[in-house]
Amino acid sequence: GQQLNQSPQSMFIQEGEDVSMNCTSSSIFNTWLWYKQDPGEGPVLLIALYKAGELTSNGRLTAQFGITRKDSFLNISASIPSDVGIYFCAGERNAGKSTFGDGTTLTVKP
Amino acid sequence: KAGVTQTPRYLIKTRGQQVTLSCSPISGHRSVSWYQQTPGQGLQFLFEYFSETQRNKGNFPGRFSGRQFSNSRSEMNVSTLELGDSALYLCASSQRVSGGLGRSTEAFFGQGTRLTVV
Numbered sequence: 644g645q646q647l648n649q650s651p652q653s654m655f656i657q658e659g660e661d662v663s664m665n666c667t668s669s670s671i672f673n674t675w676l677w678y679k680q681d682p683g684e685g686p687v688l689l690i691a692l693y694k695a696g697e698l699t700s701n702g703r704l705t706a707q708f709g710i711t712r713k714d715s716f717l718n719i720s721a722s723i724p725s726d727v728g729i730y731f732c733a734g735e736r737n738a739g740k741s742t743f744g745d746g747t748t749l750t751v752k753p
Numbered sequence: 754k755a756g757v758t759q760t761p762r763y764l765i766k767t768r769g770q771q772v773t774l775s776c777s778p779i780s781g782h783r784s785v786s787w788y789q790q791t792p793g794q795g796l797q798f799l800f801e802y803f804s805e806t807q808r809n810k811g812n813f814p815g816r817f818s819g820r821q822f823s824n825s826r827s828e829m830n831v832s833t834l835e836l837g838d839s840a841l842y843l844c845a846s847s848q849r850v851s852g853g854l855g856r857s858t859e860a861f862f863g864q865g866t867r868l869t870v871v
Contacts, residue, residue, distance in 0.1 A: 676860075685757070685843050685862025686796075731796065739784050739847065740809035741860075743796035 646670075649732050649744025656722055657752050664730060664747040665716040672734030675708050675715040676741060680729045689730075690717070722751050755779065757846050757863035765869045771832040774866045778825050778846030784808075785827040786860065787819060790841040799842075802827050834870045841865040 649666045656662060666675070674693055678686035690701050692708035692715060699706055705718045715734075719726055729748050733741040758777040766772050778785050786809075787799040798811040802821035819829040825846075831838055845860040 678862075683864065685845070685864050687862070688859050691859065733796075737809055739786050739801040739803065739860075740798050740811070741786070741788075741796075742798065743788075745795045 647732060647734055647742055647744040649747060651747060652745070653748040653750070655750045655752065658722060658724060660722055662719040662722055662726070662749060663716060664732075665714060666732035666734070666744045667714040668734055668742075669713070670734075670736075671712040672736055672742075673712070674735040675706070676733040676735065677704075677706050677715070677717045678731045678733060680731065680746075682728075686731055719749075722749075724751050724753055727751050757844060757861050759842075759844055759863035759866050761866060762864065763867045763869075765871060766834050767871055768834055768836060770834050771830060772834060772868060773828050773830045774842055774868070776827045776829075776844035776846070776863060778827070778844075779861055782846035782848050782861075783825050784847045784860075785821060785825065786845045786847075787827070787829050788843045788845070789813075790843055790865070791839075796843070799829065831868075836870050839868060839870045841867050 647666050647668050676691050677689045680686040690699050690706040695712045696710050697708040703720045729746045731746045732744040735741050760775045784803045786801040788796050790796045800819050801809040805821045816832045821827045843862050843865045845862045847860040
């Protein structure tokens with residue numbers, strides 16, 4: 644089946660630092676999605692990417708859809724304590740059916 | 754606008770029993786997807802319903818089933834529960850302007866139902 648490799652698995656950073664995480668796949672996806680999940684909550688969509696090469700920003704977050712359609716990255720600039728959580732990438736070939744990465748757990752030290 | 758509502762929030766069942774979980778999507782959303790989240794396997798897609806029809810299906814055994822009603826509310830059922838079915842079950846709703854292949858629209862997740870099988 645389709646597998647997503649998300650890295651790193653976890654990150655411990657100082658407040659104010661920039662963060663980068665990425666996902667790679669052996670399969671092509673038509674859509675890449677990035678979510679954040681807080682404890683006890685469902686994932687919340689941060690950024691959606693629909694075209695190869697697309698670069699999209701949402702505040703301090705920037706994500707790109709890889710040219711090969713097999714990868715995507717998410718950058719967070721100037722991290723703050725509330726950025727703590729688990730970040731998931733997800734790829735879609737068919738709308739409504741997402742394949743998720745294993746998540747990146749982010750810890751931000753004040 | 755009310756968010757996605759999943760009931761119950763927590764559930765404890767015994768092996769061999771069956772369980773039904775409910776998901777009420779955001780008003781106007783016709784697509785409901787279900788996911789299982791476990792520490793070992795992560796988030797895995799179960800199935801997706803659109804206008805009362807199952808559009809996509811993941812790789813889960815037939816013990817896992819679902820349905821969608823005319824008001825877009827959805828239920829999923831797990832029969833003959835196993836210990837390994839313990840998980841957080843999440844549903845997500847979206848407007849999904851077209852069925853099958855097509856551009857994804859923003860999906861909103863509920864808080865999930867935490868199922869524990871003992």
